Amino acid sequence: MQQNAFSSEPIVSLRDVQKSFGPLKVLDGVSFAVDRGEVLAIIGRSGSGKSTALRCIDRFEKVDGGEIVVCGHRVDRPDVNLRALRQDVGIVFQSYNLFPHLTIEQNIALAPCAVKKMATGQAKELARKVLAQVGLEEKLHAYPEQLSGGQQQRAAIARSLAMQPKVMLFDEVTSALDPELTGEVLKVIEQLAADGMTMVMVTHEMGFAKSIADRIVFMHRGKVHETGPASILTSPTTPELIQFVGTGNLKS
Numbered sequence: 001m002q003q004n005a006f007s008s009e010p011i012v013s014l015r016d017v018q019k020s021f022g023p024l025k026v027l028d029g030v031s032f033a034v035d036r037g038e039v040l041a042i043i044g045r046s047g048s049g050k051s052t053a054l055r056c057i058d059r060f061e062k063v064d065g066g067e068i069v070v071c072g073h074r075v076d077r078p079d080v081n082l083r084a085l086r087q088d089v090g091i092v093f094q095s096y097n098l099f100p101h102l103t104i105e106q107n108i109a110l111a112p113c114a115v116k117k118m119a120t121g122q123a124k125e126l127a128r129k130v131l132a133q134v135g136l137e138e139k140l141h142a143y144p145e146q147l148s149g150g151q152q153q154r155a156a157i158a159r160s161l162a163m164q165p166k167v168m169l170f171d172e173v174t175s176a177l178d179p180e181l182t183g184e185v186l187k188v189i190e191q192l193a194a195d196g197m198t199m200v201m202v203t204h205e206m207g208f209a210k211s212i213a214d215r216i217v218f219m220h221r222g223k224v225h226e227t228g229p230a231s232i233l234t235s236p237t238t239p240e241l242i243q244f245v246g247t248g249n250l251k252s
């Protein structure tokens with residue numbers, strides 16, 4: 001298990017976070033926390049602010065108000081050390097964003113060499129290790145276009161893991177995949193959870209959220225509307241969550 005100076009503090013904490021895009025209030029007092037080794041799933045209707053909340057954690061979006069602390073970094077402050085923050089936080093998006101002209105090994109070794117100044121040999125060794133973790137060791141020298149969508153997404157996860165993050169963020173990572181490729185990516189995330197990785201995921205895969213998440217945050221119109229253990233998906237209490245899980249979102 002990884003150590004840091006804030007081991008008794010949550011790894012991620014949002015307090016009363018506010019965010020607007022022009023006149024549109026997208027986050028209206030969002031608060032939640034994620035402890036070390038915890039898996040938190042953010043669910044909710046399209047447009048409820050899930051991705052924005054996730055993007056604020058890694059400061060892809062600046063907040064208008066409230067407090068965000070991630071691995072000890074005050075993300076809401078203008079003087080946050082972005083380089084240090086991004087070393088602690090791995091983020092994987094729906095689109096894989098692998099460089100098409102680089103092999104999978106080169107894609108993975110790039111950031112450890114450029115950001116962490118790791119020696120090439122060591123970075124290659126690391127690439128092999130993280131690819132083995134996602135079951136793709138044999139694709140080391142392949143180019144992204146030679147991989148299926150599911151394999152590319154697993155390579156993108158491996159690339160994040162190579163930076164040895166303290167927390168991983170997943171933003172609807174299976175949404176662009178055909179159903180038959182979704183399972184292989186979810187399996188990798190499941191294994192990471194079993195290995196104790198702290199994770200925050202925005203997902204539409206309700207069955208998966210139910211099986212893997214320690215806690216669920218249900219967002220509705222920019223607010224955390226209901227939160228609790230995964231069991232809230234089987235016994236929701238608010239009409240909004242009842243309606244949400246009752247509209248075919250809950251697969252199992």
Ligand SMILES: Nc1ncnc2c1ncn2[C@@H]1O[C@H](COP(=O)(O)OP(=O)(O)OP(=O)(O)O)[C@@H](O)[C@H]1O
Nearest residue numbers: 021024026044045046047048049050051052053202
């Ligand atoms: N950069 C932006 N500029 C303007 N509006 C934005 C921007 N990003 C998001 N929004 C708007 O903010 C609202 C919340 O978007 P967000 O992507 O956080 O929702 P979401 O719950 O993740 O939705 P989905 O499940 O469809 O991805 C939406 O109305 C969206 O159009």
